[in-house]
Amino acid sequence: MNIQWFPGHMAKTRRLLAENLKLVDIVIELLDARIPASSKNPEIDEIIKNKPRVVALNKSDLADGEISKEWSKWYSSQGYTNIFIDAVRGTGINELKSRLRTMMKDRREKDLQRGRIFRPIRTMVVGIPNVGKSSFINKIAGRASAATGDRPGVTRSKQWIRLNEEIELLDTPGILWPKFDDQQVALNLAFTGAIKDDILDTTEIAGKLMEQLSLTYPDSLKGRFKLESLEGKDGITLLEEAGRKRGCIISGGEIDYSRIASIVLDEFRAGKIGRITLERPPESLGKES
Known part of the structure; x- marks a missing residue:
């Protein structure tokens, strides 16, 4: 993506x-x-x-x-x-x-x-x-x-x-830059809603977010979505498990990915998963050029 x-x-x-x-x-x-x-x-x-x-x-x-x-x-x-x-x-x-x-x-x-x-x-x-x-x-x-x-x-x-x-x-109106050289920056903006959801694959975005949170805020993620284990699981797998826990099921027992993705993103943006910061400052404390 x-x-x-x-x-x-x-x-x-x-x-x-x-x-x-x-x-x-x-x-x-x-x-x-x-x-x-x-x-x-x-x-x-x-x-x-x-x-x-x-x-x-x-x-x-x-x-x-x-x-x-x-x-x-x-x-x-x-x-x-x-x-x-x-x-x-x-x-x-x-x-x-x-x-x-x-x-x-x-x-x-x-x-x-x-x-x-x-x-x-x-x-x-x-x-x-x-x-x-x-x-x-x-x-x-x-x-x-x-x-x-x-x-x-x-x-x-x-x-x-x-x-x-x-x-x-x-x-002044908000301003983004013409090209995202770092796709992690683009993902962070998508996670927080700075880029409109309607131009994104929200299922993939929500999966990426869950994958990131499983590494940085595992306890908060497990607690919010009642997940038993995060180890060795990719974002889509975690999204599926969260979907089952939340009852996001369609006919045939399939996961309603769109619904659970919307829930994950909305709850992250509202702070319901916890107080979360997605990036830390640069290690160097020297003056930027």
């Missing part, structure tokens, strides 16, 4: 980001805390360049807390301000606002010394589809100011949002 997905509006969004970067003081890069590396668009670094940035890792309530600590340490070692947030419950939002103010403190003091009229801090939020951008914006603004949805591709055009007297935020 080779996963590729690059809707036409993504190329337009990339141009939009580059054009509007000069309008903002700080970029908020929103990532998925379960897949910090895979949910990072490598083109963003080239577009943003040296613009001040906050890395906000959303859906932290679904991620493995211990591994999140590793990621926080790693991002700090790279020189990035980072914060783990939950855009649904609002965890970390006030701290994020405070960090934005701190990052802009020197510039604001210089403006005051020069007698310049105060203007709000201008920020831009960027992130791949379905990383929770709209929910994040609604929470940080304290009102339903951006269209939200549980499927990728809801936000289509840029919009300025006044958060308060101090901060303005420019929303």
Whole structure:
């Protein structure tokens, strides 16, 4: 299976980001805390360049807390301000606002010394589809100011949002990159819903997920689906066993693969299998080039 997905509006969004970067003081890069590396668009670094940035890792309530600590340490070692947030419950939002103010403190003091009229801090939020951008914006603004949805591709055009007297935020549509060189990255995005299920073989995706979880979170997987043993079993076999346990049977006693695949993916994405992070930070703590 080779996963590729690059809707036409993504190329337009990339141009939009580059054009509007000069309008903002700080970029908020929103990532998925379960897949910090895979949910990072490598083109963003080239577009943003040296613009001040906050890395906000959303859906932290679904991620493995211990591994999140590793990621926080790693991002700090790279020189990035980072914060783990939950855009649904609002965890970390006030701290994020405070960090934005701190990052802009020197510039604001210089403006005051020069007698310049105060203007709000201008920020831009960027992130791949379905990383929770709209929910994040609604929470940080304290009102339903951006269209939200549980499927990728809801936000289509840029919009300025006044958060308060101090901060303005420019929303942009989610952006993926044209080609996935690493298919594990593509799988991680498929697991978490960043790529639409309707263009994927969900049975194969769910099988791949179960196979991965059998190695990294075996107890959580066994407990959730009442599986007796994982040893030596591939993902499809595990999917079949889970299907029988959940009663996903069609006429003739065959497994309803589509149904059990949907259950597995939905329960993973909702955190019902457990708090899971699919990747760890690079071993090297040296500055990225």
